[in-house]
Amino acid sequence: MAPLGRAALLLAFGLVLYALVAGSYAAWKRRRRLAVSAQNALLAAFPATLIAAIILLVALGRRDMTFVYVWQHTSHKLPLGYALSAFWGGQEGSLMLWLLVLTGYAGLAVWLNRRSRELVAWTVPVFGLVAVFFAFMLCFVSSPFNVQPGRPDGNGMDPSLQNPYMLAHPPMLYLGYVGLTVPFAFAMGALLSGRTDERWIVATRRWTLAAWTFLGVGQLIGAHWAYVEIGWGGYYAWDPVENAALMPWLAATAFLHSVMIQEKRGMLKVWNMILVALAFNLSLFGTFLTRSGVLNSIHSFAKSSIGGWFLAFLALMITLSIVLIRWRLPSLRTKTKLESLVSREATFLYNNLLLVALCLTILWGVLYPILSQALRGNERSVSGPYYDFFLHSFGLPLLLLMGLGPLVAWRRASLRSLGKTFAIPFTVAVVTGVVLLGLGFGSSWPGLLTYTFSAFVAASIVLEFVRGRAAAGGIFRLIARNRRRYGGYIVHAAVVLLAIGVAGSSAYQTQREQVLRPGQSIEAAGYRVTYTGLTGVKGPDYDGYRALLAVSGHGERFNLNPGVNNYFIEGPANEASIYHDPRSLGDVFTKAALAGKHTTKIDLEVFVKPLVNLIWVAGFVFVAGALIAMWPDAVEQRRLAARYAAGAAPAGI
């Protein structure tokens, strides 16, 4: 099996190398058949990679310990689902997932836009270049098909990864990371071919939205995994690898907004190219952080030697992006200017500046410890307060802008119009702020401002739907006529829910920690938690214990059982126990560990986290909004097809 896997990867490498070399030559010398041949090579690379991926999955499913990769990441006692998830649990497997998703996306995107030959001819070699790097790594640097004499059992899997959320979190992130290659490849293809019109944007609009949605959902699933599995009482710790997924998402968010200005006003062509390149390079950087072992993080499962290769490739891609944008600068410049600082496009511009500023401050927070260690030899870390400061400084104005933007007209808005449209949201926000202040929420100013701004945004979204419905003659008609706008508003509503959930569960959370004997109690935010005793637990690959907790308060009575699982191969892991209060949408989160050997005393931590469940609800609303925004619009499709038919080629999406 392993030789076939290696051969399939070598074949994929040969095909993407051909797509790069022959594709570049064909596009340069304007050779039609060679360009189609290179395109076919890119299409054929996907089945070749898929065969290699299936072979690895079969080996993982059979726990074939002759594969070094299988031996490193699984054991015979590991349940089948988790054994298969080891595909993306290790370095070689996750590189293969990158290549698999990339060749799949590239083949589909190129095939769908095949009629736009001039643009696609240069897009194929860009896809080929990225794919060559990953295929090279898999064939010659970090192969998943290395074999060894059979061993009785493997190293197993990190207990924290043995969680159902881990079946979805990494693939979602990879679908997002890799998805950002599509707009990048088309943007660079547009620069290389000189097609700096909107064709590349039309070709990649939904791809960008899909990649952005996958990244967003992947991060939320990861946050939920951290919350229920890691057991530290939170869901986001500004871990460098968490940040690595957040940064491209922020850059892509900025792009999704600024590209609308290009479509509506023909402005910001250079800026959009920069944002696409930034989002893609940050997604590469994210993979580098996760897989190079450069960071001491729970995510850096694999310590390896691929870091140098990754850095070199990252440097190449950044250089390529800068050189191409610089080269085509004259054709990207537009004469259209911003008519007013009080207009929809101006609010989009402010939103872009804040998103990019937040993204770059996070990037500096991630880079600083690495650079500090590399240049000075001392390890310095950037902690939560740094990130919290910038989140408040940039995130709160961003939240406010989300409410302001939709209320401001394109081109320019007069003060009288603004006064009229802002009256209701402004009143709702002021009343919310004053009432909350009266209720004692002034203990956290960022929290109070988040709630107040959220009320403003929510009111502006409701107002947009109410006024739009009256003008369009029905809510479904309204949404159908402008899916991107109203899908976008639903995504904004998801961000409001997220902001309220984050503010409630962080700014207004209660935390208590105490060592307890059986029969003793602890109080937290109106809940009384009584430790009644210990009990043992046993699973297929672990044993352990649970603390029995009886909880009462706020008219509720329930039991919680936090404890520890001792995995036979992998070692101990905390198991948190959480009560979801359906009325307050908050949680009572508990974790417990024995306070010593040969004792029944436990070290108990209790967190009461108001509104935390809004964060997970936000995920569903986010997906609904994104799907509406992505849904094809037949009228628009016909309009675009007519435009490109008149120009040269019909729209292929």
Added chain:
Amino acid sequence: MGWALGVAAVLAVAAVVFVARPFLRDPAPASDRLDELAPEARQRLALAEERDRALAALKELEFDHRTGKVSDEDYRAQVGPLRRRAAEVLRALEGGEQARHERVADQEQRVP
């Protein structure tokens, strides 16, 4: 090992045939030149984009006016220039089309 190499060889041959397909299907084409947008077509495309932008802006302005986001005064101030811009672009597109038709007809007449 042997069967694996056999399967790999079959895969490689299939891939080579698929990649070579454009040459196998069309060994001696009349033209092997990759399509390229002529400067005139690029200009037409730019005008079509501008036309779509102008028409979308008008539609957006109408909608914002109906929903009360744009006052009557602002609407009156903006609608005129937008309509003029849309008309200019449409005229330019039509002019380009007419010139193209005349050129094609002229070329057809010259062909013996």
